[in-house]
Amino acid sequence: MSKTPWHAALPTPSSAPPRITVSELRALAGAKKAGVEFIVVDARRADFDDLGSNYIHRAAINLPAHTLYQTLPVVGPLLQNIPQVIFHCNSCKAGSRGERTAGWYQDYLDANGITTSKAYVLDGGFKALKAEAPEELKEVAV
Incomplete structure (x- = not known):
């Protein structure tokens, strides 16, 4: 039995932000x-919380992909x-969470005529x- 992916009920982004x-x-x-x-958005959820990888870029916020689309009216x-x-x-x-969330954010910007911001995807996540840059990381309490 195949499990329905978490994003199946959400629209597929039409934007393909650069890396x-x-x-x-x-x-x-x-x-x-x-x-x-600039800001870095860490779209991880379970692997951020549960697997001991509770590090993010020092300029990052954690906005899990699983809820980003629904919160774009506030986050945008x-x-x-x-x-x-x-x-x-x-x-x-x-097809990853990073690509998907960047696409949703860019779609939000485009739909609202906002040109002051642009989405990017961190290549390799x-x-x-x-x-490559462990000095850019900071530990956060979960």
Whole structure:
């Protein structure tokens, strides 16, 4: 018996936001103000809470993919003035939570004519971040 995926009842994003590499994120974090000029959105949920990987980028907030679409009417206005909003999940493979949430956010921006912000996907996700730039991580209590 196959399990219905968590996102089956939600629309498929029509946007395909560009990817940003860990080295590009590292450069961005060194040159721009977090929370004002860029922010990282960690879209993990169960793997963030349950598997002991309770680390995020030091400029990140945790907005789980499983609830992001439903909260876009609240989250969108909070993020819409941040020029670069970078989404990631564990590995950001094709069809992943990172891609899906970035697409939903960009769809929200496009539908509302908002040009002050743009969605990106962190190439390789948390795994790449942890491997390539562990100094960019911070531990959070869960």
